[in-house]
Amino acid sequence: MLTASATSALVAFSVTVIVYFALWSATQIAMSPIALLFLGRHRVRHRRHVRALAAHLVSPPLVSVIVPSYNEALTIVGSVRALLALDYTPREVIVVNDGSSDDTLAVLQEAFHLVSAAAAFAQPLKTAAVRGMYRSTSDPALIVLDKENGGSKSDAVNAGFNAAAGTLVLSIDADTLLEPDALSRAVIPFLEDASTVAVGGNIAISNGCSVEKGRITSVALPRSWLARFQIIEYMRAFLLFRLACAAGNGVVLISGAFGLFRREAVIAVGGYDRAAIGEDMDLTMRLQRHFRGRREPIRIAFDPYPLGWTQAPEDWRSLRSQRYRWRRGLLQVLWRHREVLGRPRFGVVGLAVIPYILVFEGLGPLLEITGYCVTAGAALLGLLNWQMLGIVTAVSVLFGAAVTMLSVLMSDVATHRYMGGRDLVLLIAIALLESCGYRQLNAWWGCVGTAQALRGPATWGVIKRRAFEEQ
Amino acid sequence: MAGPWPDADSVARFLLSLSVRLALAMTAAVVIERAVSAVLWARREYIQNRYSPLAHRALSADSEALRRLADIPARHRLSVARPLLESLIDDRDPALIVSTRAVVDALSIIPIADRYLRSWLWWRRAVALRALGVLQLRHYTAAGVAALDDPHPDVRAAALDALTYMQDVASLGALVVRLHDPSLQPARRLASLAAFGSQCEEFLLELSEFDVVHLANYAQALAICGTRRSRPVLARWTQDARPEVRAAAFDAFAHVGVDHEGARLAIAALENGDEAVRAMAASALNGWTASSEAATHLARHLDDAWPVAVRAARSLRSMGDTGMIELHARAARPDLVGRLARQTLSTVGAAC
Numbered sequence: 001m002l003t004a005s006a007t008s009a010l011v012a013f014s015v016t017v018i019v020y021f022a023l024w025s026a027t028q029i030a031m032s033p034i035a036l037l038f039l040g041r042h043r044v045r046h047r048r049h050v051r052a053l054a055a056h057l058v059s060p061p062l063v064s065v066i067v068p069s070y071n072e073a074l075t076i077v078g079s080v081r082a083l084l085a086l087d088y089t090p091r092e093v094i095v096v097n098d099g100s101s102d103d104t105l106a107v108l109q110e111a112f113h114l115v116s117a118a119a120a121f122a123q124p125l126k127t128a129a130v131r132g133m134y135r136s137t138s139d140p141a142l143i144v145l146d147k148e149n150g151g152s153k154s155d156a157v158n159a160g161f162n163a164a165a166g167t168l169v170l171s172i173d174a175d176t177l178l179e180p181d182a183l184s185r186a187v188i189p190f191l192e193d194a195s196t197v198a199v200g201g202n203i204a205i206s207n208g209c210s211v212e213k214g215r216i217t218s219v220a221l222p223r224s225w226l227a228r229f230q231i232i233e234y235m236r237a238f239l240l241f242r243l244a245c246a247a248g249n250g251v252v253l254i255s256g257a258f259g260l261f262r263r264e265a266v267i268a269v270g271g272y273d274r275a276a277i278g279e280d281m282d283l284t285m286r287l288q289r290h291f292r293g294r295r296e297p298i299r300i301a302f303d304p305y306p307l308g309w310t311q312a313p314e315d316w317r318s319l320r321s322q323r324y325r326w327r328r329g330l331l332q333v334l335w336r337h338r339e340v341l342g343r344p345r346f347g348v349v350g351l352a353v354i355p356y357i358l359v360f361e362g363l364g365p366l367l368e369i370t371g372y373c374v375t376a377g378a379a380l381l382g383l384l385n386w387q388m389l390g391i392v393t394a395v396s397v398l399f400g401a402a403v404t405m406l407s408v409l410m411s412d413v414a415t416h417r418y419m420g421g422r423d424l425v426l427l428i429a430i431a432l433l434e435s436c437g438y439r440q441l442n443a444w445w446g447c448v449g450t451a452q453a454l455r456g457p458a459t460w461g462v463i464k465r466r467a468f469e470e471q
Numbered sequence: 472m473a474g475p476w477p478d479a480d481s482v483a484r485f486l487l488s489l490s491v492r493l494a495l496a497m498t499a500a501v502v503i504e505r506a507v508s509a510v511l512w513a514r515r516e517y518i519q520n521r522y523s524p525l526a527h528r529a530l531s532a533d534s535e536a537l538r539r540l541a542d543i544p545a546r547h548r549l550s551v552a553r554p555l556l557e558s559l560i561d562d563r564d565p566a567l568i569v570s571t572r573a574v575v576d577a578l579s580i581i582p583i584a585d586r587y588l589r590s591w592l593w594w595r596r597a598v599a600l601r602a603l604g605v606l607q608l609r610h611y612t613a614a615g616v617a618a619l620d621d622p623h624p625d626v627r628a629a630a631l632d633a634l635t636y637m638q639d640v641a642s643l644g645a646l647v648v649r650l651h652d653p654s655l656q657p658a659r660r661l662a663s664l665a666a667f668g669s670q671c672e673e674f675l676l677e678l679s680e681f682d683v684v685h686l687a688n689y690a691q692a693l694a695i696c697g698t699r700r701s702r703p704v705l706a707r708w709t710q711d712a713r714p715e716v717r718a719a720a721f722d723a724f725a726h727v728g729v730d731h732e733g734a735r736l737a738i739a740a741l742e743n744g745d746e747a748v749r750a751m752a753a754s755a756l757n758g759w760t761a762s763s764e765a766a767t768h769l770a771r772h773l774d775d776a777w778p779v780a781v782r783a784a785r786s787l788r789s790m791g792d793t794g795m796i797e798l799h800a801r802a803a804r805p806d807l808v809g810r811l812a813r814q815t816l817s818t819v820g821a822a823c
Contacts, residue, residue: 041625044594052561052632053632053659053662055561056662056665056666057662058661058665117814117817118809118810118813118817119810119814120807120811122777122807135817191656191657191659192656192657192659193656194657388480388483391483391484391486391487395486395487395490398487398490398491398494399490399493399494401497402490402493402494402496405497408501409497409500409501409504412501412505412508413504419508419509424502424505427501428498
């Protein structure tokens with residue numbers, strides 16, 4: 001009797017998993033041509049002509065680059081130097097020292113000859129108190145805001161938004177390295193379409209690359225397998241799902257590592273939410289809701305060419321901490337914006353993107369871990385069809401690898417990175433090996449993150465950073 | 472299993488076979504794409520190494536080089552011409568344009584571009600338009616104007632780029648008429664007018680007489696290419712019932728420069744109920760030194776809404792001694808007005 005019930009339950013669960021997997025596969029297959037077409041169109045557009053547009057304007061928009069900085073003494077000088085060398089003008093760089101306990105402010109003062117200046121700006125966004133403002137005597141485009149620690153990156157970025165004089169504001173992480181033409185490319189969608197409120201850029205992983213004076217000089221795969229797995233994760237996330245979303249004007253995440261915003265739009269929605277864990281996705285969703293809710297035109301664009309490079313964690317502890325946070329952030333955003341789900345008023349965001357995220361990113365890890373538990377239980381009870389298990393595992397690994405290779409193909413089309421023969425072999429190996437432990441670990445972290453989210457607020461956790469020159 | 476449903480075993484085997492094929496196909500696609508890219512890159516390098524010295528000699532009006540370029544294989548010509556054309560995007564030196572035109576002519580690229588203009592592939596039409604534009608081949612102006620109505624948005628953008636590069640006054644009327652055309656990208660529309668400078672002004676002023684609906688757009692355009700000739704019209708628009716027109720008119724005044732009448736209107740508009748109008752009125756007084764009255768009025772708005780206050784401070788900074796006196800008078804205040812005054816004073820050196 002018990003065995004019969006267990007068998008029925010096992011069959012029901014298997015059918016659920018198969019239907020879920022089939023649905024996931026169908027969405028991946030459906031997204032691929034959309035993303036490829038979008039990428040193709042981007043590629044054939046003549047980028048030099050497009051970028052020359054800003055130069056033809058009598059007064060191109062001023063861009064304020066905000067660099068929130070909390071204990072970033074190791075990397076901040078290199079990052080700021082690279083930002084000051086961006087090929088777009090007019091621009092200003094605002095470093096927000098968010099009450100760092102290390103030497104961030106001191107190294108900035110020494111490197112850029114800062115002098116105290118009057119901090120005169122309106123504060124439409126509430127932040128922790130600003131202690132002072134500094135201007136660089138060596139580069140007039142650099143401003144440093146020194147403020148009390150606000151407990152979150154959001155608070156620092158909001159302070160930067162307050163101080164920004166630009167109509168467009170670029171928000172990046174302190175450890176983000178930008179391509180020299182990143183800004184001039186990212187500005188283009190704002191010039192081409194007046195309804196553009198934000199532009200996100202493709203973010204690549206800088207681990208393994210050579211960095212000189214805040215610039216990526218040569219690109220290579222990192223030695224750490226942990227970083228290698230994250231490279232293909234980023235490729236999939238940015239060059240498949242996000243491209244498909246961008247093609248349908250349904251971008252719901254502008255990464256905190258690189259996001260160019262229309263300042264007045266961000267002010268209108270109240271800036272970054274200090275209580276949000278996934279503050280970047282939360283802001284993007286609020287922008288979508290604000291404009292779509294009022295039936296005003298909105299476009300959130302995405303540039304598939306890498307505009308910024310960021311460090312991926314190379315130790316398990318930092319990665320785990322990051323994934324817990326991402327998971328809590330995702331669930332928080334889905335809960336906060338639950339009223340968007342299925343509402344035609346919010347267009348493709350409500351009808352396709354958020355349902356996809358809920359079903360495949362929200363429930364995916366839970367279903368996967370449940371699957372492993374059920375499989376183990378079935379094996380203990382002697383109910384497992386080992387041949388079938390082998391086939392299902394192989395299908396899962398191979399289909400995952402196919403999707404990964406598709407994103408590698410798109411990465412090749414977009415950027416020609418990791419083009420050596422050895423790189424190709426490594427990428428194929430990564431695509432296959434990812435499903436042998438790394439994916440399961442991520443699913444487990446997803447479940448733990450879910451439990452943490454249900455328990456309530458938690459801290460950000462610490463990610464170990466290295467100076468770029470060490471790489 | 473009986474019935475229409477296949478048994479689980481055959482479904483599993485089908486899925487396994489499908490996933491193997493998919494994984495192999497994707498890997499093959501990556502390998503093929505990389506191989507094709509490598510071949511194309513090597514070919515481009517080969518052509519560049521072989522012909523670019525010749526092309527550069529031809530650019531220096533070497534007739535022998537021009538003759539030899541005319542003899543290179545047709546399959547290499549586009550690759551030789553492409554970097555030459557691209558260099559014209561950033562370098563608009565008239566002599567370079569003329570010499571590049573001669574080289575491109577020797578390579579017989581123009582007939583190819585002409586054919587591309589009629590291609591059903593939108594990117595070919597776009598490439599052809601921009602190539603003809605950077606070369607300033609003005610007998611193609613009509614084609615550029617016609618392409619403003621192309622069904623593809625990227626081709627329309629390319630047409631605007633081409634007309635911007637060509638700077639042919641024959642296209643000016645078409646560009647001004649399309650100032651409000653929502654099917655054209657707004658920044659490109661303005662960039663195309665900016666390329667003509669004050670030549671647009673007359674068209675803009677004439678059209679605005681009959682098209683009062685779009686006065687804000689005309690004012691925006693005059694902010695780019697207007698001269699003192701526009702002042703009377705702008706002064707009239709500052710009295711328009713629509714606040715966006717008033718604000719745009721004062722913004723245009725900020726670029727054109729106010730006269731006594733404009734300054735009087737701007738000072739009066741500083742008390743307007745609309746924040747954007749006050750802000751632009753403050754901007755309009757930028758550089759006005761003919762009377763000290765303006766500085767006094769502007770100084771009162773240093774504690775207005777922030778956009779107004781900032782513009783008032785900037786205008787005060789531009790007014791020389793009269794503005795400085797007002798700023799110094801407030802610099803000691805501990806509030807935001809004082810900080811704004813101090814900040815503005817600290818940037819005087821940088822502004823100079």
